[in-house]
Amino acid sequence: xxxxxxxxxxxxxxxxxxxxxxxxxxxxxxxxxxxxxxxxxxxxxxxxxxxxxxxxxxxxxxxxxxxxxxxxxxxxxxxxxxxxxxxxxxxxxxxxxxxxxxxxxxxxxxxxxxxxxxxxxxxxxxxxxxxxxxxxxxxxxxxxxxxxxxxxxxxxxxxxxxxxxxxxxxxxxxxxxxxxxxxxxxxxxxxxxxxxxxxxxxxxxxxxxxxxxxxxxxxxxxxxxxxxxxxxxxxxxxxxxxxxxxxxxxxxxxxxxxxxxxxxxxxxxxxxxxxxxxxxxxxxxxxxxxxxxxxxxxxxxxxxxxxxxxxxxxxxxxxxxxxxxxxxxxxxxxxxxxxxxxxxxxxxxxxxxxxxxxxxxxxxxxxxxxxxxxxxxxxxxxxxxxx
Numbered sequence: 581x582x583x584x585x586x587x588x589x590x591x592x593x594x595x596x597x598x599x600x601x602x603x604x605x606x607x608x609x610x611x612x613x614x615x616x617x618x619x620x621x622x623x624x625x626x627x628x629x630x631x632x633x634x635x636x637x638x639x640x641x642x643x644x645x646x647x648x649x650x651x652x653x654x655x656x657x658x659x660x661x662x663x664x665x666x667x668x669x670x671x672x673x674x675x676x677x678x679x680x681x682x683x684x685x686x687x688x689x690x691x692x693x694x695x696x697x698x699x700x701x702x703x704x705x706x707x708x709x710x711x712x713x714x715x716x717x718x719x720x721x722x723x724x725x726x727x728x729x730x731x732x733x734x735x736x737x738x739x740x741x742x743x744x745x746x747x748x749x750x751x752x753x754x755x756x757x758x759x760x761x762x763x764x765x766x767x768x769x770x771x772x773x774x775x776x777x778x779x780x781x782x783x784x785x786x787x788x789x790x791x792x793x794x795x796x797x798x799x800x801x802x803x804x805x806x807x808x809x810x811x812x813x814x815x816x817x818x819x820x821x822x823x824x825x826x827x828x829x830x831x832x833x834x835x836x837x838x839x840x841x842x843x844x845x846x847x848x849x850x851x852x853x854x855x856x857x858x859x860x861x862x863x864x865x866x867x868x869x870x871x872x873x874x875x876x877x878x879x880x881x882x883x884x885x886x887x888x889x890x891x892x893x894x895x896x897x898x899x900x901x902x903x904x905x906x907x908x909x910x911x912x913x914x915x916x917x918x919x920x921x922x923x924x925x926x927x928x929x930x931x932x933x934x935x936x937x938x939x940x941x942x943x944x945x946x947x948x949x950x951x952x953x954x955x956x957x958x959x960x961x962x963x964x965x966x967x
Contacts, residue, residue, distance in 0.1 A: 607641050607899060607906060610649045610668030612679040612689070613703075617655025618780060622681050622806050622884050625838060626703055628876050629888030633896070636871060641896055642904030649674060656682030658689075665689040669696035675906040676701060678891055681884070683707040683751040690714040697908045699915075701891050704884060707751030708967025711934045716908060718915055718934035720891045720927075721883075722855050723965040724752035724802060725759030727831045730940045730960045731853035732763030735798065735829060743829075744794040745774035746787055747802040753779075756802035756831055759966050764800075772796050782807065784815035791826065792819055798827040805833040805884070810842045817846030827851070832954065835945055838882035840952040847945045847952055855938050856883045856924040857954040865923035883924075890922050894929075928962075935965045 611630065613623035627650060639646045649672060653661040661680070668674045669692065677693050677700040680686035686705035690713030693700035700717040702710060706724045711717045735743065743764060747753035753776065761771055773794045775787050791799040799821065803812050813835070816828060832854025835847055858869050858881055868889060872881040898914045899906055916931035928937040942958035 606645045606647050607676075607904070608647045608649060608672060608674040609676045609678055609895065610651065610665075610672060610674035611703075612651045612653050612661055612664050612668070612677070612685065613681050614654070614656045614685075615650070615652035618808070619656060619681060619804065619806050621838065622704070623652075623679075625879070625882055625884040626679065626681065626888040628872070628879070629881075629885035630892050632872055632875050632885075633889050633892035635875065637892075637896060641899035642902075644899075644904045651679075653682070653685050656685050658684040658687065661685035662688040662692055665692045666696075669693065669698045674698065676895055676911070678895075679703055680705045683710070686710050687713065687751075690717050693717060699906075699908055699911045701894065703887050703891050705752075706755070708755050708965055716912055718912075718929055719936055720894060720929075721887045722936060722938070723967055724756035724831065725967045726938075726963055726965045727853050727855060727940055728756040728800075728802065729759040729763045729966050730942065730963065731800070731829055731831070731851075732760040732765075732769070733767050734853070734942050734958065735764055735800075736767040736769040740769065740797045740827065740829065742770050742772050742796040742798075744772055744791045744796040744799045744826075745801075746791060746799055747774075747776055748779050748804060748808070749776040750779045752804075753777075753802050755967055760800055760802075762966075777803065779804075780808070782811040784812045785819065788812075788815045788819045788821065792821055792824055796826065798829050801828065801830040801834055803834060805836040805838060805882070807839075809834045809836065810839045813839075813843040813846055817843075822849070832856070832883065832943070835954060836882045836884075837880045837954070838884070840945070840954075841880070844952075848947065850945045852943050852945075852954060853940055854883065854943060854954070855940055856886050857941065857943055857956055858882070859948065859953040859955055860924060860941075861956075862921075862923070862925065864921055868923040886923050890920065890924075890927065893920060893922075894918060926962075930964070933965070937962055937964050939963065
């Protein structure tokens with residue numbers, strides 16, 4: 581009998597020691613991104629931005645421990661992302677879903693988040709309409725149309741009357757093309773041709789040649805940041821479109837700080853429109869850039885890192901407001917008209933669409949203190965998603 585009692589006590593001790601934390605003691609955040617494949621560097625920046633916020637502001641919200649669960653969606657695979665979202669929502673019972681760098685991943689996952697009634701904070705995916713797939717989805721980044729439309733208005737006023745367009749053949753590319761074309765033609769410009777480039781393509785030579793042959797004043801480009809953007813910029817330099825008088829205007833993805841160093845001096849003079857630059861002159865951004873550079877000295881902060889940082893700031897702000905009770909409906913109610921002074925500038929989450937409202941800047945790549953930077957010289961305030 582004594583031997584049996586010792587066995588029972590031992591088993592009880594093991595069970596207690598290996599039991600999960602009591603529900604409510606931990607706030608779990610599930611983060612899905614392309615940690616392998618072509619866009620792995622973007623996922624690295626996202627993870628850095630989230631970890632930096634936790635490092636600077638502590639690993640607790642209202643006395644509850646923060647747990648970040650990072651998951652790889654295999655280069656933005658929608659099927660993998662959908663499965664991981666389901667697992668995080670049900671098996672891991674996360675309080676908030678986040679990440680989603682690629683549009684296909686976000687589109688496939690939003691209905692799962694809706695069914696599970698889990699807040700889904702999109703760090704990047706830039707296609708209009710994703711937040712319509714779930715009443716629990718909100719975007720902390722931008723839409724391709726939101727950043728492309730101001731450039732279309734700016735170009736005809738600054739000597740660019742004809743444009744050849746080149747965009748990646750998927751959702752954000754279609755949004756960027758439609759928004760740019762609408763504002764560009766409304767301002768008196770003419771689109772003289774265009775091409776859609778297969779997503780993931782890294783050989784841009786033939787497409788750039790078509791842009792050169794069109795003899796337009798400029799080529800408007802949207803492709804994803806990272807290796808794709810670097811390959812395109814190198815093709816632009818190799819074909820020497822600048823000497824042919826063909827200017828390059830683009831959304832900020834193409835000249836993000838994450839790939840400016842790899843592109844080199846070929847990026848000098850490129851005009852872009854975007855919601856963030858590491859050179860943005862504000863106390864919030866200077867603090868962010870300094871902290872990021874100290875924490876990750878081998879890389880530069882970019883827009884993905886900033887958006888991830890802002891996503892964590894949002895979770896912390898609402899979590900503290902709700903005293904750690906991240907009930908999904910309470911969370912989404914608190915998110916309505918959420919405002920923050922971000923490193924990018926003032927940010928508001930639209931109460932109806934759950935899309936971000938923010939300033940969009942016109943920038944030019946210049947050399948500053950021995951480093952390529954996107955220098956802002958014009959601004960449109962409180963821009964909404966035109967999609």
